[in-house]
Amino acid sequence: MNDASQQIIKLGSRDELYLQNAGTRWMGIFAGIGIVALAAAFGVGASLHDHLRQFYFSYLTAWIFCFAIAASALFFVIGHHLFKSSWSSVVRRLAEGLAGNFVPLLVLFLPIIPGMRQLYPWMSRMYMNSSPDLHNKIGFLNPQFFALRMALYAAALIGISLYMRSASLRQDQDGKVKRLLNLQWHSAWCYLTIFWVINLVGADLVMTLQPTWISYIEPAFFFAATGMMVYAVLPLLAMALQAGGRLKDIITAEHYEDMGRWLYAWAMFWTYLGFAQYMLIWYANKPDETMNYLIRDMGPWVIITIVLFLGHFIIPLFGMLPRQCKRVKPLLAFWCIWLLFFGYLDFFERIQPQVWSATAAGRKAMAGVHKFNPYALPHSLAGLAWMPLHPAALLTSLLCLVGLVSLLLAHTFYLLQKGALLPIRDPKLPESIAFENF
Amino acid sequence: MTTIATSSSSAGSEHAGLFGVLAEFDGPQSLVDAAANIRTAGYRRWDCYTPFPIHGLDKVMAIPRSILPMVVAGAAASGAIGALALAWFCNAYDYPMIFSGKPYWGLPAHTAVAFPALVLSGVVTSFMCVFVFCALPRFHHPLFEMPQFRRVTDDGFFLAIEATDPCFSPVNTAELLRSLGAVSVELVKD
Incomplete structure (x- = not known):
């Protein structure tokens, strides 16, 4: 134990390694913002007089965004153990904090349940019986099996994230290397499990918004969009903590550079899968598949599609390329915020074009689209496509986003202030602190 | 070539037959310190040879980013x-x-x-x-003639200054390296 305590002294004073009172303060501030913003979102959503349809879509978009942050953080922590990487030990505890949000996320999912009938057309058995193809999907797309799947996902996410975090915190206490080895041993099956859970959440919560549409790449595409988030949030969190005097000489430009590289790589991976899906659907040109893109070609959505392509791919491709963009804190912060914005816009474009399908006219057209001419769809529904882009609807989306992200941060700070900001007895920590890129 | 140390002819053939001078250091830190001094002394054509990458060595050698x-x-x-x-x-x-x-x-x-x-x-x-x-493939290098240089892949830390460097002088450069704490300094034939 002597070695370990000497290490703590070397790392800096207690003020630099623990959040202490600042954690409680930030927790209160974010919880306050979150509750007020969510209440305001509900108010604005109710004032639209659309049976809260827009509110549910906005809420689901924001929830998916928060889920992406937590799930990617969990994937990052497991990956750290699986690959026995050492550079990321200094940010591991922060990622564990972000990954520990699945219990609040489960609670925050409850408000979606009353809106399920509006969000997901497959909740209606009448709709599912309206065409043979849909009828064949009833075995998967039914409320009971959906609830069972959600319970399994929640169990996997909560169980694995609790294990990852608690074993790490216990190692802080007793310094047993065995705990780290156990984490590494279990990381393999955890990695696969979480990979599939993220894919399936994408399929269940996002892809089934259009029950007529199936794309085998869409869950992987959702996974690519999700996986990027932690690399945009972690540097910002680390910078905020350093501005508050924490971890000052511990997280260096070398660690920021690696996080920036991962951010860049995931943004490009997103493009790769997005293009793969688009190209295959474009080439096969099957009505039930092209429908997804026809909707995103309607009215204003085509502009968002193009802006997303530029902002998530072309501009970062060249803008983030210079080394300094990942090493200099303000530059990296800019790109983190940039890609968080476009990451949100990506989820926005996956989810909100479906608002039209929740309307009575949309339901009718969707049933028809499967049997008749899909190319009649965009023009007849162009007016409905605008709905999520009206100022009040956008405000609802913004308030939902602010609300849920604030609550996520509040809980993250609650977890972070419970222990040290570093895995202080991780045997790899000295190597991680001394880490240098060549 | 025994007269090289005293030769003082024109710049091109000044140190004909001489590759440079090889200095051995006893550890990574003394090599890094020596490299910093060699750079401030104004040398251009020189390199460090180590069994493993050393943190900070690139920085003190002021190696430019590759194109x-x-x-x-x-x-x-x-x-x-x-x-x-x-x-x-x-x-x-x-x-x-x-x-x-x-x-x-x-x-x-x-x-x-x-x-x-x-x-x-x-x-x-x-x-x-x-x-x-990297000017490869290359089948021979003058440093390979030096018996102590074999340890560069094991536990030897070396610094070699080439004779083509404008600041090079067989006597003064060797003296400088010795003053920087080199364990051994030897001239290397081309």
């Missing part, structure tokens, strides 16, 4: 543009053909070809440039 990324970026871009141009010439210009009802010049289909062409030309250029920039 390799630029070369690879250029090659990758020309690979992608070349593939697109070929696809355009074949499918859209010289012999237009309809494939499954797609336009002659359908970018999504051609991107799938342009991307591997981009990767391939980038990777091949990168691989070749390593040989070109």
Whole structure:
């Protein structure tokens, strides 16, 4: 134990390694913002007089965004153990904090349940019986099996994230290397499990918004969009903590550079899968598949599609390329915020074009689209496509986003202030602190 | 060549037959310290030889960033543009053909070809440039003549200053290296 305590002294004073009172303060501030913003979102959503349809879509978009942050953080922590990487030990505890949000996320999912009938057309058995193809999907797309799947996902996410975090915190206490080895041993099956859970959440919560549409790449595409988030949030969190005097000489430009590289790589991976899906659907040109893109070609959505392509791919491709963009804190912060914005816009474009399908006219057209001419769809529904882009609807989306992200941060700070900001007895920590890129 | 130490002829053949001077240091830190001093002394053509990468050595040696990324970026871009141009010439210009009802010049289909062409030309250029920039293949190096240099892949830390350096002088340079704490300093024949 002597070695370990000497290490703590070397790392800096207690003020630099623990959040202490600042954690409680930030927790209160974010919880306050979150509750007020969510209440305001509900108010604005109710004032639209659309049976809260827009509110549910906005809420689901924001929830998916928060889920992406937590799930990617969990994937990052497991990956750290699986690959026995050492550079990321200094940010591991922060990622564990972000990954520990699945219990609040489960609670925050409850408000979606009353809106399920509006969000997901497959909740209606009448709709599912309206065409043979849909009828064949009833075995998967039914409320009971959906609830069972959600319970399994929640169990996997909560169980694995609790294990990852608690074993790490216990190692802080007793310094047993065995705990780290156990984490590494279990990381393999955890990695696969979480990979599939993220894919399936994408399929269940996002892809089934259009029950007529199936794309085998869409869950992987959702996974690519999700996986990027932690690399945009972690540097910002680390910078905020350093501005508050924490971890000052511990997280260096070398660690920021690696996080920036991962951010860049995931943004490009997103493009790769997005293009793969688009190209295959474009080439096969099957009505039930092209429908997804026809909707995103309607009215204003085509502009968002193009802006997303530029902002998530072309501009970062060249803008983030210079080394300094990942090493200099303000530059990296800019790109983190940039890609968080476009990451949100990506989820926005996956989810909100479906608002039209929740309307009575949309339901009718969707049933028809499967049997008749899909190319009649965009023009007849162009007016409905605008709905999520009206100022009040956008405000609802913004308030939902602010609300849920604030609550996520509040809980993250609650977890972070419970222990040290570093895995202080991780045997790899000295190597991680001394880490240098060549 | 025994008279090199006293020779003082014209710059080109000043140290004819001499590769430079090789100094051995007892550890990474003394090598890093010596490298910092060699750089401030104004030497240009010199290098450090170590059994493993040493943190901070690149910085004190002031090694500039490689131009390799630029070369690879250029090659990758020309690979992608070349593939697109070929696809355009074949499918859209010289012999237009309809494939499954797609336009002659359908970018999504051609991107799938342009991307591997981009990767391939980038990777091949990168691989070749390593040989070109490192002046490989090379079958012999004067330092290999030195028996103590064999330990460079095990536990030896070396610094060699080449005779072509404008600041080089067999006596003074060796003296400087000795004053920087070198364990041994020897002249190396070319």
